[in-house]
Amino acid sequence: MCPVRLTMPESDYPDIREVHLFAEMAEDSFEALMRGAYVQNFPPQIELITEGEPSDFLHVLLTGSVDLVSSWNGRETSMATVRPISTFILAATIRDAPYLMSARTLEKSRIALIPSQDVRAVFADDHVFARAIVTELAQCYRSVIKSQKDLKLRTSRERLANYLLRQQRRAGGAAGFDLEFEKRRLASVLGMTPENLSRAFKGLGAYGVAVDGTRITIEDQQDLERFAKSDPLIDDHTT
Amino acid sequence: MCPVRLTMPESDYPDIREVHLFAEMAEDSFEALMRGAYVQNFPPQIELITEGEPSDFLHVLLTGSVDLVSSWNGRETSMATVRPISTFILAATIRDAPYLMSARTLEKSRIALIPSQDVRAVFADDHVFARAIVTELAQCYRSVIKSQKDLKLRTSRERLANYLLRQQRRAGGAAGFDLEFEKRRLASVLGMTPENLSRAFKGLGAYGVAVDGTRITIEDQQDLERFAKSDPLIDDHTT
DNA sequence: ATTTTCCGTTGATCCAAGTCAAGTATCCCA
């Protein structure tokens, strides 16, 4: 059960380099970051960081998946899911402020930990890295705004319809595809209860959505699109 | 009715310098920014920028107030209210991406417009400015996350209770204070209808909240706080 | 002063979504 801690093997460097944040930076700044970094393997369902605690490391998810959740007054909600390869809790690292979300592994995950102070030091040194951080943060900001609009402007059924279309696209665009995670978490991400998600799926049956376990088939693409009314200013998470 | 456009008078420099974003940067970078900048006076209820359009200027609100709203499928919601002196739509400027929100003056407002390309140019040149942008963006990001948690984890009455406590604090902490804007917009900010806001206020009467027009009096501070269960990870917008 | 307009409140009703409870399916593991 106990995670194994080791210094970063150089074989991981290329993977990390692929992340936007580190792609363009100078080689020696990159190595300065990597020197202080660790890699750890975590089992599923481990709480990596806890809401409210101070942030000491920038995390880079190499393999596996991580759920970012927040809670208040006994309620809990899933804010986002992190997939490889990408960083998380960059904003807390930068501001040296407490985490606003807890992070929990969903499956066995391999995660690189870069000391926050190193990130800040290299930031001051390397223009290109600074620029990348700004771009990344602006991107994160815009993503949350989109998700906020989704929440405030749409009903749960509309959110699900748009989610399915986005997921379909990510899966390659075919009529049939699989959900990327279990329904209870999908419900939480979409801001509803599992029971309601079931009913929302059923409600979308009228627009040609067929569900079999985690397998989704969109039988009438146009009909669903007409219902969903996707909008790049909400649903396109690449800009 | 027509806004008057003029190059930035130097008398405005000190005001803008006060904004975190510009406070620490080198004098000549600051002046490089100001040289290309304009100041305009706008009447109330003018749409300054429109959701979906490309972003050409970073805006700095000098006096007045601006509402940031988003809409979809005929519905509209208020995402935030900007108060002087602060910038808005920084993320769109940085990413050179379309606005995700429209901006509309609420009252007569004086606004500085800094060409986005100048911001990006000075950014590359001035470490300190780059650092300030990162800090600002991280702050914005964390603000939206907090607001997202507020929305997903609380009922409308709980959101109102916490809003009142925040507003009370901002107004100096006395038991009596004024709402900073009209109720219909407050409703939209809190993600509910005006009718429901009325009822939420009435519901908070049981916890010692008295309402007279825009004047709020918190008669039993402890009782309201017990109900609101404020949490710095949601309600403290300074970290 | 009187009309107009707009904001806020209230009541009645409706709809979406959460809750509770039970039942089914599936997967894991002994």
Added chain:
DNA sequence: TGGGATACTTGACTTGGATCAACGGAAAAT
């Protein structure tokens, strides 16, 4: 292979919040 979790679904019910319509009051306009 047979429990025993656990996830998912379904139904009945409750609740929160939206909608619609009407009304009161204050400010602006005539």
